[in-house]
Amino acid sequence: MSRDLQLIEKDICSKICERLDKVGLLYRIFSRVKDNNSISEKIERKKIEGKPYSKDGKKIQDIIGIRIVTYFHDDVNLVKEILSDVFTFVDEEIDKIEPTIFKPKRTNIVCGFDEKQKETFNEVAKITNNESLQLTDHTFELQLRTILSEGWHEIDHNLRYKSKDEWVNHSEKERLLNGIYANMEVSDLAMKSLFSELAYQHFKEKNWEGMLRNKYRLKFQLSELKEELKQVLNEEPKVAKQLLKADRVDIVSELSKLEMSLPINFNNIVYFINHIKLKNERISNLTPDLIKENA
Numbered sequence: 001m002s003r004d005l006q007l008i009e010k011d012i013c014s015k016i017c018e019r020l021d022k023v024g025l026l027y028r029i030f031s032r033v034k035d036n037n038s039i040s041e042k043i044e045r046k047k048i049e050g051k052p053y054s055k056d057g058k059k060i061q062d063i064i065g066i067r068i069v070t071y072f073h074d075d076v077n078l079v080k081e082i083l084s085d086v087f088t089f090v091d092e093e094i095d096k097i098e099p100t101i102f103k104p105k106r107t108n109i110v111c112g113f114d115e116k117q118k119e120t121f122n123e124v125a126k127i128t129n130n131e132s133l134q135l136t137d138h139t140f141e142l143q144l145r146t147i148l149s150e151g152w153h154e155i156d157h158n159l160r161y162k163s164k165d166e167w168v169n170h171s172e173k174e175r176l177l178n179g180i181y182a183n184m185e186v187s188d189l190a191m192k193s194l195f196s197e198l199a200y201q202h203f204k205e206k207n208w209e210g211m212l213r214n215k216y217r218l219k220f221q222l223s224e225l226k227e228e229l230k231q232v233l234n235e236e237p238k239v240a241k242q243l244l245k246a247d248r249v250d251i252v253s254e255l256s257k258l259e260m261s262l263p264i265n266f267n268n269i270v271y272f273i274n275h276i277k278l279k280n281e282r283i284s285n286l287t288p289d290l291i292k293e294n295a
Contacts, residue, residue, distance in 0.1 A: 004124040005033045008117045009064050012140060016066065019086055020079065023255045024218035024264035026071040027079070028147065034063050039132045045162075053135040060132075061091075061110045062141035069150045072195075072217060073188040076107055076144045078249050082256045083142070087111040090139055104156065104181050107144040148184045148191070156181075203244050208233050211240070212266050216248055221265040229270055232282050239280050246273055260294045 009031050020027055034042070042060065046052055053059055070076055091110040113121060118138050125133040145153055160167055160177065167174055195214045202210030208225050233240040251273055255262065262268050268291065274283040275295045284292075 004128070005064060005121070008113065008120055008140075009033050009066075011117060012064065012066060015086055016068065016083065019082055019256060020068075022258075022261050023082070023252050024220065025075060025079065025252070026217065026219055027075070028069040030067045030069070032065050034060075034065070036130075036132070039063065039136075043132065043135065055134050059135055059137040061137045061139040063133075063136045064140035065143065066140060067143040067145060067150075069145050069147050071147050072192050073146045073185075074192060074249065076146060078252060079144055080107065080109065081249075081253055085257070087142070088114075104149075104153065104178070105185075109142040109144070110139050111142050113138045113140070146184075146188050148188050149181065152181050152184055199244060203240060206234060206240075208240065209266055211244060212269060215244055216251070216269060218252070218264055218269075220269075221263060223265045223267070225266040225270070226286075228286055229267060229283065232280070232286075236280070236282075239274075239278060239283070242278050243270065243273060246277060251277075254295075258294055260290070262291065262294075 013029060013031050016029060039060065043053055051058065068079055070079060088111060089109055090112050093106055093108040095105045095107075097105065121133075121138060125136075156177065160174075195217060199211050199214035202208075202214060208230055212225070213220055233243075251269075254276055255272065262272065270283065271287040271291050272295055274280050275287055275291060
């Protein structure tokens with residue numbers, strides 16, 4: 001059964017990678033299809049918890065699980081925004097940040113299959129005549145994590161979430177485990193701050209490639225900024241400062257909406273930001289028509 005459902009899994013991953021690679025985000029993707037043992041275990045666990053699955057009620061929504069691990073914590077919401085244009089979000093479980101309490105922050109989204117994926121699923125269910133598929137929805141679960149918190153979540157899921165009764169009388173140990181997560185959350189924030197400060201230092205030194213790389217934190221191609229663009233930034237520091245102060249999330253989000261795939265290099269980023277935000281005439285005169293016509 002899982003081998004057949006892998007067709008849907010691969011299709012979903014392909015759509016995700018196509019959109020995220022398009023904007024050059026730094027990420028990793030993991031996926032899995034639940035095997036029969038995992039499905040049976042979950043069905044039985046939900047019965048014990050008093051929340052059983054049924055054909056006409058609550059169904060399994062994560063028979064296919066996709067996890068996207070971002071390098072930076074602010075990319076979690078950015079990935080969510082980008083993929084909202086790719087998939088239909090059915091439900092979401094996103095924990096709110098509480099200022100006085102450190103605890104794991106989940107960003108779990110239930111997404112619906114598209115029509116082709118539904119057809120494939122129904123064919124698998126019909127051919128295999130597997131009863132567990134009758135308790136499974138036409139959905140998959142999308143989890144978003146940062147690369148620093150990923151390992152912690154794996155440990156927590158396998159050694160605490162699946163055996164909650166073993167932690168009932170050990171609140172101090174639970175607090176310590178959450179404290180370890182708190183350290184990782186602080187490290188996530190520090191990581192972003194570090195690169196923001198580095199981008200500013202490069203701005204002051206007029207190292208424009210360094211400024212752009214550390215400000216936008218994308219998978220840039222190995223090509224230098226053109227001399228004519230460097231000249232504009234050297235002679236018009238106000239324009240360089242606008243590039244430094246531009247809203248990164250907004251820029252990458254707009255980039256993801258382009259119908260064309262724009263090669264992610266320093267020149268194109270400057271052309272694109274200038275075309276949609278800055279409107280500097282000198283840069284506009286250097287901008288390729290392809291970007292002007294599609295941005």
